[in-house]
Amino acid sequence: MSIKDKIAPAPREVRLAGLATALPGLGLLVFGVLVLVASGTSDVPRNNVLAEAAFYVVFALAVLGCAAGLAMGQTWARTPGLVVGLITVGVGWYLTGPSGLPGPGVPVILVGVAILVLLFRQPSRAWALGQRPDETEEEAAERGGLEGRAARRERGDS
Structure with a gap:
């Protein structure tokens, strides 16, 4: 790798x-x-x-x-x-x-x-939350933020 x-x-x-x-x-x-x-x-x-x-x-x-x-x-x-x-x-x-x-x-x-x-700074917060370009920080947090990204990785979703 x-x-x-x-x-x-x-x-x-x-x-x-x-x-x-x-x-x-x-x-x-x-x-x-x-x-x-x-x-x-x-x-x-x-x-x-x-x-x-x-x-x-x-x-x-x-x-x-x-x-x-x-x-x-x-x-x-x-x-x-x-x-x-x-x-x-x-x-x-x-x-x-x-x-x-x-x-x-x-x-x-x-x-x-x-x-x-x-x-x-906002780009750092968005990165940490896994925020998509078309959503707010609140929407990213409701979606699960980091936990949502981790869950998707475990399921094999992208």
Whole structure:
């Protein structure tokens, strides 16, 4: 099966949200590696540092998996992508406000807001609902939205 067969049709907003979601994932991965590297210079027990680094790396891989799902047009990745966007905005707010670091905080907020805006735009919502061109969001929801698409797939309908 080629990569083209694995990629589902999705609007440009969803694919861009996938790219934007990869940024916090890459940041977490770098942070996890830095925690591991810096562990040699601290008095903290090695087990604690390894557990912390492993947490960040596992979380980074989950976020990067979500980003890949969005980039490949998988509907399951939209909700985790929204959660990543909300968490990213929160981290940026904390950096900007309580931590007093607006330099890195503002760009982090902007990445989180970009993820949220892209995933809440009308083409993204229509894609997630399985909305047909000739129907409203309410009609798509009444038809069953995602559940209706899943049921049709199971029955073998197109």
